[in-house]
Amino acid sequence: MQYPLPIARLIESYMKLPGIGEKTATRLAFYTLDMPQEDVEDFSKSLIQIKKDIHYCSICGNITETDPCVICRDPNRDQSTIMVVEQAKDVMAFEEMGEYDGLYHVLHGVLSPMDGIGPEEVNIKSLITRLQKSDDVKEVILALNSTSEGEATAMYIGKLIKPAGLKVTRLAAGLAVGSDIEYANSITLKRAVQGRTSL
C-alpha cells in the first residue's frame, strides 16, 4: 500500500529541500495534515509569493521587492564605498550591525574551480561595469567569507580592480570576540598577531 497521492506528492516536495530525507519529509507531511487550514494556506501562498515578488536588484544583485533596491535608491548612503559580499544574507548581517552606510555588491557565490564555478558564474562582471560607470566609488571592501574560496575570490577581484586606482580593502582577521585563544586555529592566531593594534 502506497501513501495516498496528495501525501506522496507533498513528501516529494519536502524532500527537495536541503537536508530533508524521506523520513523527515514523511513526518513533515503528516504534521502538515494536522496543521490549521489557515497556516497551510499561508505557507502555500508565501511559497508562490517569494518567487513572484522577490527579484535581484539590477545594480547590486541584492534581493529586493523593487528594482533598484532600497539601498541602491537611498541618496543618503555613502556612494563612495561598495562592500562586496557573497550572498544576500550577508547584506542583512551588515545592515543589522548598523555601522556601515555605503553600498553593496552581491556576488551570489564564490569562485570554486573544483565545482566548475568560474568568474562568469558569479556576479563579478556587473561589479566591473558598475565601477567603470561611476566616478563616486573610492573604496571597495571585499567582505567575503574567510574560507579558501572566499580568499581566492577576493584575490581575483582585487587584481582586477586595483589597477583602476581604487582603494581595495578586506575585513580584519583575528580572534572572534568572546572566543578563547585555546580553541582558535593557528592561521587565525597568526593573523591576529600580524594585525595587532596598540592599546
Add this chain to the structure above:
Amino acid sequence: MQYPLPIARLIESYMKLPGIGEKTATRLAFYTLDMPQEDVEDFSKSLIQIKKDIHYCSICGNITETDPCVICRDPNRDQSTIMVVEQAKDVMAFEEMGEYDGLYHVLHGVLSPMDGIGPEEVNIKSLITRLQKSDDVKEVILALNSTSEGEATAMYIGKLIKPAGLKVTRLAAGLAVGSDIEYANSITLKRAVQGRTSL
C-alpha cells in the same frame, strides 16, 4: 534592515514545522528562492491539496481520499479482525509487511493524562460503537507502541472490550530481529524469556 516581506513570511511558515528553528527556516527560505519555479509551484499546490483531498475514514479513522477508505471498502479483507493502531503511519507499516489482511482502527493518539489526553481525545468511542454494531468481529489486536502510554492505552481498551467476549490480543514483545542481546534493555529481555517459543 528586515528581510523583504515575502521572505519574512516564508520564514515564518517554515518555522511552524516541527524541529525547524529560525536559522533553518531562513536557510530554507533562501534555498526556495533559488529553486526552479515549477518545483515551488508543485510544493505550493501539494500543500493545499493535502488539506483538501485527504480525509479521515469515517469507519476506521485512517487517512484516505475516499470515504470509507479502500481497506474498509474491500470485501476480500478479513472482517473478523480489527487491528487498533496509534496513527495512520502504522497502518502503512503493517500494509507494507503484507501479512495482515484484516481491518484497522486508528486512534490518532494514545492516552496521556499528563498531557491532558483522555479517552475523549482519541478515537476510542468510535471503536466501541463499531464493535457493538458488528457481529463479524471476533478478534481485536492492540498494536500500540511499546511505550508506557501505548501499554496503558492497550490496558484501558482491553478492559472496555473484553467483557463483550471478544478475543483481545497484543503484539509479541521480544528481541528485535537483527538486534544484539547485549544492547536490549532488561524489560525487553524479560518479555523475550517469558514469551519464548519451542524450536
